[in-house]
Amino acid sequence: MEELILEVKNVKYTRDGVTLLNNISFSLKKGEAMVIFGTEDSGISHLFDVIIRGDVSFEGDVLYKGSSIKELDYFSLMEYKEEIGYLHGDYGLISNLSVEQNISLPLEYHSSLSGAEIKNYVNKLIFDLNLDHCKKLRPFQLSRSEILKTAFARSIANEPDLLYLEHAFENQCYLNIITIFDILKKRIARKDKSLIIVTYRPENFIDIANRFIMFFNGRIVFEGSKDEFLYSQNPYLIQYKTNNPEGPMVIL
Amino acid sequence: MIENTVIKIGSWAIDIRNGVKDFSLFIKSIVTSFKSLRYIRFRSLYTIIINQTRFTGVDALSIVIIIALLLGATVIIQALTSLPKFGVEGFLGNLLVIIIARELGPLATTLIVIARSGSAIATEISVQKWSKEILAMELMGIDTKLFIVFPRIIASILSIMGLIIIFDVVAFIGGYLIALTVIYIPMDTFGQTLIDSFTFKDITAALAKSILFGIAVPLICCYYGFKPNSKFEIPIFVSKAVIRTLFVAIIVNIAISTIFYLI
Numbered sequence: 001m002e003e004l005i006l007e008v009k010n011v012k013y014t015r016d017g018v019t020l021l022n023n024i025s026f027s028l029k030k031g032e033a034m035v036i037f038g039t040e041d042s043g044i045s046h047l048f049d050v051i052i053r054g055d056v057s058f059e060g061d062v063l064y065k066g067s068s069i070k071e072l073d074y075f076s077l078m079e080y081k082e083e084i085g086y087l088h089g090d091y092g093l094i095s096n097l098s099v100e101q102n103i104s105l106p107l108e109y110h111s112s113l114s115g116a117e118i119k120n121y122v123n124k125l126i127f128d129l130n131l132d133h134c135k136k137l138r139p140f141q142l143s144r145s146e147i148l149k150t151a152f153a154r155s156i157a158n159e160p161d162l163l164y165l166e167h168a169f170e171n172q173c174y175l176n177i178i179t180i181f182d183i184l185k186k187r188i189a190r191k192d193k194s195l196i197i198v199t200y201r202p203e204n205f206i207d208i209a210n211r212f213i214m215f216f217n218g219r220i221v222f223e224g225s226k227d228e229f230l231y232s233q234n235p236y237l238i239q240y241k242t243n244n245p246e247g248p249m250v251i252l
Numbered sequence: 253m254i255e256n257t258v259i260k261i262g263s264w265a266i267d268i269r270n271g272v273k274d275f276s277l278f279i280k281s282i283v284t285s286f287k288s289l290r291y292i293r294f295r296s297l298y299t300i301i302i303n304q305t306r307f308t309g310v311d312a313l314s315i316v317i318i319i320a321l322l323l324g325a326t327v328i329i330q331a332l333t334s335l336p337k338f339g340v341e342g343f344l345g346n347l348l349v350i351i352i353a354r355e356l357g358p359l360a361t362t363l364i365v366i367a368r369s370g371s372a373i374a375t376e377i378s379v380q381k382w383s384k385e386i387l388a389m390e391l392m393g394i395d396t397k398l399f400i401v402f403p404r405i406i407a408s409i410l411s412i413m414g415l416i417i418i419f420d421v422v423a424f425i426g427g428y429l430i431a432l433t434v435i436y437i438p439m440d441t442f443g444q445t446l447i448d449s450f451t452f453k454d455i456t457a458a459l460a461k462s463i464l465f466g467i468a469v470p471l472i473c474c475y476y477g478f479k480p481n482s483k484f485e486i487p488i489f490v491s492k493a494v495i496r497t498l499f500v501a502i503i504v505n506i507a508i509s510t511i512f513y514l515i
Contacts, residue, residue, distance in 0.1 A: 052391060074284065075291065082393030092388025095380070106392045108296040109399070115295065154392070 003030045004066070005162055005194045006051070011060035013050050013218075020046040021058070022218040028211075030161070031191035033184075037202040038215035039240070039251060044198050046218075048166060052086055064162075082110050085160035089167035091151040093139040099146075100126060100135045103153045110158060125153040129179050145176035152180050156187075163187065166198040174204065184208050202229065203241070214240065216249050278475045285397035292398070300403035308369040309411030313418065316364055317426075320419040323360060324427025327351050332435045345449030348424070354454050354512075357419045358412075358461035359505050362469065365412055366497045370473040373404060374493035377477025378486040386478075401474045409466030416462050457512040464504050472497045 006028040013021040021043045028034055038044045049056045054069045054077050062069050064080060072080055093102050104122045107113060113121065126135050129149040134142055142150065148168060156163060169177065185208060187193045197205050202212055212229040214222035214237060221236040222229075229237070239247030331348060335341045377400060380386050389396050428442055476493035480486045 075288065078288065078291065078393045078395060080393075081391055084391075086391045088384070088388075088391075090384040092384040094385050094389070095383065096376075105296070105389075106394070109292055109392070109394050111293075151388075158392075 004028065005030050005032075005064070006196075007061075007063040008047075008051065009061045009063065011050055011058055011062065013046055013056070013058040015046075015049075015056075020218050021050065024060075024218075024220060026213055026220065026223065028162075028194050028196065030194055031188065032211060033188045033195040033197070033205075033209045034211045034213060035197045035199060035202045035205045035209040036213045036215065037199055037240070038221075039249065040200075042215040043218040044215045045166070047198065048088075048164075052081070052084065052164060054080060082106070082158060083160055083162070085155040085158065085163040087151050087155040087163075087165045087168045089170055091139075091147050091168075093147060093151055093154075095139050098136050098138055099131055099142070099150045102139070102150055103157055106154060106158050122153075122157070125157065128183060129153055143176075145172060148172055148177055149180060152183075156183070161192065162194045162196070164196045164198070167200070168197075169204065170200065181208065206230070221248075275472075275475055278478075279471070282397050282401055282471075285395045286402070288395040288398045292395070297399065297403045300399075301407050304369075304404050304407030305410050307372070308365060308407055309414050312364055312368055312411070312415060315368070316361060316415050316419055317422050319360060319364065320357075320422035321426040321430065323356055324352060324423025325430035326427075327356065327423070328427040328431040329434050332431060332437060345445035345447075348446060349449045349451075349454055352423045352427075353420050353450070354457050355505070355509065357416050357423065358458055358465065359501070361412060361415045361419045362461075362465040362501050362505075363498065365408070365415070365465075366469055366473075366494060366501060369408070369411075370469050370497050371490055371494050373470055373473040374477040374490045375486065377474055378480045378489060381478060381480060382483055382486065401470065404470035404474060405467055408470045409463055412466045412469070413459070413462040416458060420458075453512060453515070457508060460512075461505060461508050464508065465501060468500050468504060469497055472500060 004027050008024055008026050011021050011024040012019065013024075024043070024047075026034075036044050036047065050058050050062055051069075054062075054072060064083075069077075069080060094105065097105065100122055103125055104118050107118045107121070111118065123135075126132055129152070131146060131149055131153070134146055139147060139150070152168070155165075169180075174181075184195065188195060188208060195208070197209065199205065202209075202214075206226060206229070210226055212222070212224055212226070213220055214234075216236055222232065222234045224232055224234075235248045238244075239249055245251055327348065331344055331351075335344055335347070377386070380400075386396050386400070389399060424446060428437075428439070431437075473493045476489045476496070479489045
């Protein structure tokens with residue numbers, strides 16, 4: 001049996017009386033790449049609250065490497081977050097740090113590597129992502145793709161077992177960030193690193209992902225492999241892929 | 253009319269109680285975060301402490317020196333010209349030590365730090381929160397309370413302590429030199445009077461003030477820096493940070509002065 005890295009079990013998440021996630025269950029194996037997609041307010045953005053934040057109350061359970069994240073105390077939660085690479089669409093680069101300082105921040109804070117080892121490792125990441133020309137610049141001096149690449153490098157600096165990318169590639173020129181896709185493909189090939197991509201554009205990740213999950217109204221309405229994503233006649237999926245306002249989903 | 257006044261006072265009291273409770277929770281969260289010290293590498297805090305000390309301490313030197321010169325000269329000229337009229341010129345040294353070293357130096361220095369660094373700290377943290385930099389740090393497993401507040405407290409204590417010493421030295425020496433243009437007093441007499449007047453209590457009082465101001469200024473400014481939930485709230489909370497830190501600084505100054513006079 002392949003080892004699971006993440007299990008979401010019957011999660012019901014309610015905030016201010018509104019049910020945002022309703023009976024959500026799925027699991028992610030080691031080495032698996034999953035794309036989670038759906039319309040705005042479908043619940044895909046609220047997965048972050050239950051999987052990543054770890055400090056909100058919800059029904060059901062989320063297990064990371066077999067342990068419930070609900071039982072984590074203050075410090076265990078910090079360690080859990082340290083183990084997960086997370087990148088969101090706002091990127092959150094520290095504005096008074098340069099590119100290389102931003103990338104080395106999690107290593108400086110957490111790792112037992114020496115200063116020289118961190119520098120070498122960060123330089124390698126900078127080289128792999130074609131950021132050499134701007135490694136001394138601060139975020140406000142960077143282009144959009146350079147900001148994404150820096151934030152991406154920072155999210156993988158700690159070699160996380162699970163990488164969670166949330167709307168990170170929206171509004172980006174895919175030609176400029178091709179180096180990121182190369183690194184993602186290499187990570188998936190390692191079989192011990194898992195990936196979750198939350199996006200409105202699942203078709204952009206067909207070459208990377210091997211599982212696709214679609215949300216609507218806080219529920220899972222489609223789940224399948226790459227082939228099923230491409231050829232399924234699921235009415236929700238067809239409506240989503242064809243951008244058709246007519247269908248089972250009522251779009252406001 | 254009376255009913256409205258009572259309601260206003262009551263709601264004001266509730267606001268104060270809620271504010272104090274919220275601030276207490278903030279301090280508690282900082283104390284809790286100190287436990288994270290064993291999980292982190294000090295090198296990640298070291299750069300922040302250096303940068304904050306440079307901004308709060310070194311970069312503020314010029315303005316502190318100018319204000320120390322002006323205030324020192326004013327106090328020394330007033331003391332040299334007025335005390336003889338009352339026949340108490342023998343207390344010149346005591347008066348200067350009390351006014352400059354124990355009261356004016358710590359308070360004026362702290363007011364400068366609040367105006368420069370307090371507002372900067374609150375603004376920086378607010379903007380970091382708004383641009384989701386703080387969220388990004390939290391999601392990297394970085395204890396933001398420790399990573400942001402702790403280095404600023406250390407830097408603030410070091411800076412305020414250093415600036416107070418410089419303020420006092422400049423106020424005494426520079427003030428004396430400026431005062432020479434108005435009234436003559438031999439340097440050795442002036443110096444000896446000051447040395448004779450300094451007591452261990454004066455030094456302890458100034459030290460206690462520098463440590464308490466060094467903790468209070470970044471703590472209150474960080475607290476308000478973490479408060480804004482939207483961009484338009486940033487100036488509101490930065491303004492609150494500066495005004496309330498000023499208020500607390502004056503209260504702390506009075507409290508410590510009173511304690512040391514009673515001892």
